[in-house]
Amino acid sequence: xxxxxxxxxxxxxxxxxxxxxxxxxxxxxxxxxxxxxxxxxxxxxxxxxxxxxxxxxxxxxxxxxxxxxxxxxxxxxxxxxxxxxxxxxxxxxxxxxxxxxxxxxxxxxxxxxxxxxxxxxxxxxxxxxxxxxxxxxxxxxxxxxxxxxxxxxxxxxxxxxxxxxxxxxxxxxxxxxxxxxxxxxxxxxxxxxxxxxxxxxxxxxxxxxxxxxxxxxxxxxxxxxxxxxxxxxxxxxxxxxxxxxxxxxxxxxxxxxxxxxxxxxxxxxxxxxxxxxxxxxxxxxxxxxxxxxxxxxxxxxxxxxxxxxxxxxxxxxxxxxxxxxxxxxxx
Ligand code: 13P
Numbered sequence: 001x002x003x004x005x006x007x008x009x010x011x012x013x014x015x016x017x018x019x020x021x022x023x024x025x026x027x028x029x030x031x032x033x034x035x036x037x038x039x040x041x042x043x044x045x046x047x048x049x050x051x052x053x054x055x056x057x058x059x060x061x062x063x064x065x066x067x068x069x070x071x072x073x074x075x076x077x078x079x080x081x082x083x084x085x086x087x088x089x090x091x092x093x094x095x096x097x098x099x100x101x102x103x104x105x106x107x108x109x110x111x112x113x114x115x116x117x118x119x120x121x122x123x124x125x126x127x128x129x130x131x132x133x134x135x136x137x138x139x140x141x142x143x144x145x146x147x148x149x150x151x152x153x154x155x156x157x158x159x160x161x162x163x164x165x166x167x168x169x170x171x172x173x174x175x176x177x178x179x180x181x182x183x184x185x186x187x188x189x190x191x192x193x194x195x196x197x198x199x200x201x202x203x204x205x206x207x208x209x210x211x212x213x214x215x216x217x218x219x220x221x222x223x224x225x226x227x228x229x230x231x232x233x234x235x236x237x238x239x240x241x242x243x244x245x246x247x248x249x250x251x252x253x254x255x256x257x258x259x260x261x262x263x264x265x266x267x268x269x270x271x272x273x274x275x276x277x278x279x280x281x282x283x284x285x286x287x288x289x290x291x292x293x294x295x296x297x298x299x300x301x302x303x304x305x306x307x308x309x310x311x312x313x314x315x316x317x318x319x320x321x322x323x324x325x326x327x328x329x330x331x
Contacts, residue, residue, distance in 0.1 A: 009216055012175065015099065015177045019261065020288045020289070025292060025327060025330060027073070029073060029294070030103035030142060036075075045306060049077070052078070053078065058312050059298065059301065061096070062319050063316070071101050072100060090137035091137060094137060104122055104133070117156040120144060122163075143181060147184045148185050161205035166213065168215045177221060179222075181224075182202040183224075183225050184225045187231055187266065191233060217257045221260070242281070255286035269297070269300070273326050276290075
């Protein structure tokens, strides 16, 4: 098998390491226009281009954010917007010491004939979009595949793994580090064992497809779920979650992967931080481990802000508190 290595592997690996180095993690603020609008509405903030922009500006300009955050992910809308001082978001992020990232998948559709299992789309035209994002300063990208323990099969894992591999290879060809997110959802009443089985299946398919696609593992960041019982089932201790998560990752994630940054998946901030904290104590990990949380970092800030310009500082404090707390678990 011939593989074409990315043009500048050293730069990719360096970016992947910077994103996952101990002490900092990634802020996921890349909700689609639809999801972000729904979250604003939930807080009685009228959703609009402007309120979505104001909210993302509030997050990235929180003073000292770069002490606990290495990178921030946005959707296409935010990536193309400017702060109120006219600096484009990606330019401002770099000036603030934070690497800018872009979500490039276009969402999920049902795979016909597979009990509602989902496939993530966005490969058409991806190459041109990546070229444009690279030109505008993107250091990394994100693609999220979504699995449900009830519907994942070897086929649905492979189909999504294949899309992730094509995405990752394209990113690397453009000098962009791919964040690879095969998320096993934690909604539902499933057991820890079922989450582990589904996570293994997903990760195994991803890395088989990556090997065939020639993706350079030292230039990717893996963004997995914690292995937990479903949110509607009785909770497991953080130690049990960390042990189950590590068992799966140790068996399924090649040591060459540059780093791992977990999603929070709807777990409360405190739980997600406790899982990370326990994982840090697991000896002999092959990869650095940090966070790439969305809701666990931002939900409180959004609710404190509530669209009120007078509450920006308080919202930023809430964000910083959560980011610092998550970052401490990685040191
Ligand atoms: P959560 O941490 O809220 O799950 O979001 C992370 C993310 O980026 C989902 O794609």
